[in-house]
Amino acid sequence: KAGVTQTPRYLIKTRGQQVTLSCSPISGHRSVSWYQQTPGQGLQFLFEYFSETQRNKGNFPGRFSGRQFSNSRSEMNVSTLELGDSALYLCASMRSNEQFFGPGTRLTVL
Amino acid sequence: DQQVKQNSPSLSVQEGRISILNCDYTNSMFDYFLWYKKYPAEGPTFLISISSIKDKNEDGRFTVFLNKSAKHLSLHIVPSQPGDSAVYFCAAFNFGNEKLTFGTGTRLTIIP
Numbered sequence: 001k002a003g004v005t006q007t008p009r010y011l012i013k014t015r016g017q018q019v020t021l022s023c024s025p026i027s028g029h030r031s032v033s034w035y036q037q038t039p040g041q042g043l044q045f046l047f048e049y050f051s052e053t054q055r056n057k058g059n060f061p062g063r064f065s066g067r068q069f070s071n072s073r074s075e076m077n078v079s080t081l082e083l084g085d086s087a088l089y090l091c092a093s094m095r096s097n098e099q100f101f102g103p104g105t106r107l108t109v110l
Numbered sequence: 111d112q113q114v115k116q117n118s119p120s121l122s123v124q125e126g127r128i129s130i131l132n133c134d135y136t137n138s139m140f141d142y143f144l145w146y147k148k149y150p151a152e153g154p155t156f157l158i159s160i161s162s163i164k165d166k167n168e169d170g171r172f173t174v175f176l177n178k179s180a181k182h183l184s185l186h187i188v189p190s191q192p193g194d195s196a197v198y199f200c201a202a203f204n205f206g207n208e209k210l211t212f213g214t215g216t217r218l219t220i221i222p
Binding site for chain 2: 004031033035041042043044045048055056090092094098099100101102103104106
């Protein structure tokens with residue numbers, strides 16, 4: 001069974017640009033969550049989608065948005081990038097109370 | 111408001127000894143607690159979990175203890191092995207809103 005996949009794995013952008021990250025969950029999983037990992041801050045929850053609807057949302061500004069498609073694939077968008085947005089962005093698909101994480105997208109904002 | 115806290119950002123333990131990672135939480139409504147292990151450039155992987163109605167769960171070298179009155183859980187790894195060197199995250203799950211909240215992580219280094 002294929003795991004959670006994320007594309008791209010690495011990305012370099014400049015301040016002010018926007019970026020879209022993609023996540024494909026494990027087949028049959030309908031819940032997809034996004035997290036931001038930065039040194040010292042651990043895993044910060046961004047949002048969770050279930051059946052194309054945002055079910056939970058963390059405390060991030062409106063520049064961070066997401067969506068989920070009918071095939072459960074999810075995208076996360078960050079507009080007007082700031083230097084502080086440099087982080088590892090992790091996507092996880094969930095079944096019951098267990099989450100399975102993808103390898104992450106390393107975003108560097110210059 | 112950090113509902114799940116890991117107060118030790120790093121920990122070094124001699125190979126063969128016991129590693130103890132700690133986690134504190136503030137929300138008494140959490141139903142389930144999990145530990146994840148993360149290697150660099152990889153996503154976290156599930157390690158072990160415990161229901162809020164239990165106080166101990168064991169899986170091989172890994173044991174998780176839960177003290178509900180103190181809102182504290184710990185992960186014991188014994189004996190520690192070099193391959194255990196990683197960042198460990200504790201997480202708490204609420205069945206009501208199906209939300210998983212992570213701690214800030216502890217970097218464990220096993221010294222050969």
